[in-house]
Amino acid sequence: MNCQDVRLLLHAYLDDELGAADGVAVTRHLAGCEACMQRVRAYTRTRDDLRGADLYRHAPAALRTRIAARLPRPAVVQRTPRRAWNLALAALAALCVIAALFAGWQTLQLRRAAGHALVVDAVSDHVRSLLPGHLIDVRSTSEHTVKPWFDGRLDFSPQVKDLTAQGFELIGGRLDVLDGRQVAALVYKRHLHTINLFQWPGSGAGASVSRTRDGYHVLEWSDAGLRFIAVSSVAKVDLQAFERAFRAVPSAASEAAH
Amino acid sequence: MDTGAIFEREVVRHLDAAYNLARWLARNDADAEDVVQEAVLRAFRFFGGFRGGDAKVWLLAIVRNTFYTQRSQLPAAGSVDEFDEAIHGGEDHDDPQAVLLRAADAQRLHAALERLPPEFREVLVLRELEGCSYKEIASITNLKIGTVMSRLARARERLQRELTRREVAA
Numbered sequence A: 001m002n003c004q005d006v007r008l009l010l011h012a013y014l015d016d017e018l019g020a021a022d023g024v025a026v027t028r029h030l031a032g033c034e035a036c037m038q039r040v041r042a043y044t045r046t047r048d049d050l051r052g053a054d055l056y057r058h059a060p061a062a063l064r065t066r067i068a069a070r071l072p073r074p075a076v077v078q079r080t081p082r083r084a085w086n087l088a089l090a091a092l093a094a095l096c097v098i099a100a101l102f103a104g105w106q107t108l109q110l111r112r113a114a115g116h117a118l119v120v121d122a123v124s125d126h127v128r129s130l131l132p133g134h135l136i137d138v139r140s141t142s143e144h145t146v147k148p149w150f151d152g153r154l155d156f157s158p159q160v161k162d163l164t165a166q167g168f169e170l171i172g173g174r175l176d177v178l179d180g181r182q183v184a185a186l187v188y189k190r191h192l193h194t195i196n197l198f199q200w201p202g203s204g205a206g207a208s209v210s211r212t213r214d215g216y217h218v219l220e221w222s223d224a225g226l227r228f229i230a231v232s233s234v235a236k237v238d239l240q241a242f243e244r245a246f247r248a249v250p251s252a253a254s255e256a257a258h
Numbered sequence B: 001m002d003t004g005a006i007f008e009r010e011v012v013r014h015l016d017a018a019y020n021l022a023r024w025l026a027r028n029d030a031d032a033e034d035v036v037q038e039a040v041l042r043a044f045r046f047f048g049g050f051r052g053g054d055a056k057v058w059l060l061a062i063v064r065n066t067f068y069t070q071r072s073q074l075p076a077a078g079s080v081d082e083f084d085e086a087i088h089g090g091e092d093h094d095d096p097q098a099v100l101l102r103a104a105d106a107q108r109l110h111a112a113l114e115r116l117p118p119e120f121r122e123v124l125v126l127r128e129l130e131g132c133s134y135k136e137i138a139s140i141t142n143l144k145i146g147t148v149m150s151r152l153a154r155a156r157e158r159l160q161r162e163l164t165r166r167e168v169a170a
Ligand SMILES: [Zn+2]
Pocket: A002, A003, A006, A029, A033, A034, A035, A036, A037
């Protein structure tokens, strides 16, 4: 074995990946060749430096949280699946472990106990809507296109409002299911963020209630016989601005009705 | 034990390894996070097709593919693997005296590693930082074991040259 052979093989030799016969041959060559031995020393040193230099990059906590939120909802937060896809996702129960690490298992259970299934559902729908192909059934920036699309598909008349002037661009809508009933979902964009606004007939406190779940902000309010839940990853103040804008702008629906 | 639990136990626990590889390939935090996030979601979608084996190797292969897909450029096969002139013939670039460095500080190592082509960087990161075997590296990078060996040799010689050059310049 000559120096050129050793020059290739010494890396596998250092990595303990060389077969026994080659290993013996390299060892024998090194014993009699100072030049190759120096290379071995140099590479050994660099390898030790690399391993000792704290170059390993660990996953940031925020990334873990985001991934936990993007993975399908842990089914354990909804023990009685109410929809077909929930049945499919029921298998994912243990993803809770991830969610629990960051949201806090206790908190999760408390929220659940406090009857926030609706919020859990809304955030889940929001997350699912962000998967490719799930966001929009009717794509339009015009309330006059989106509004008629819902007619005939729902047993109520949703409020559809163009908020482009307020900085929230309407990009479309879809039908979704929330807490076991069909709801209208309007999709707005704020910069790169998506806002899902769910609405359905019902009454609750007129004043808005704000929550945070899995890093998403959730705002609930009621108005004119409809209940609303807005979910987004925008800043909380932006979501509050969205609610104010939505409430302030007259609805194409109500105008038409009068 | 259901799919989600298995995914969490087998795959998500390798998130550090996934991020370390992605961060060294992308060379910045934001891109690395994008790559890892997409890779994990892809892994989850494909998890039904995962038939056992080493989940870390499987995840790292997806991370690597995701990175190169996002860049729309796989490294040209074999482009850096001609293990001939550069090492075996011609003039000897790595004079044994010159490569005998004094202990390199972390910053110089970091910079030198970042300057290497991604094909070299990835095998070094997998070997020296992740502690992967040649077989594991071969699975992750979809290379033959012999190619892994020669590429690691080339990568180390390049790294050594980078370090030497900076040392001489300094
Ligand atoms: Zn020799």
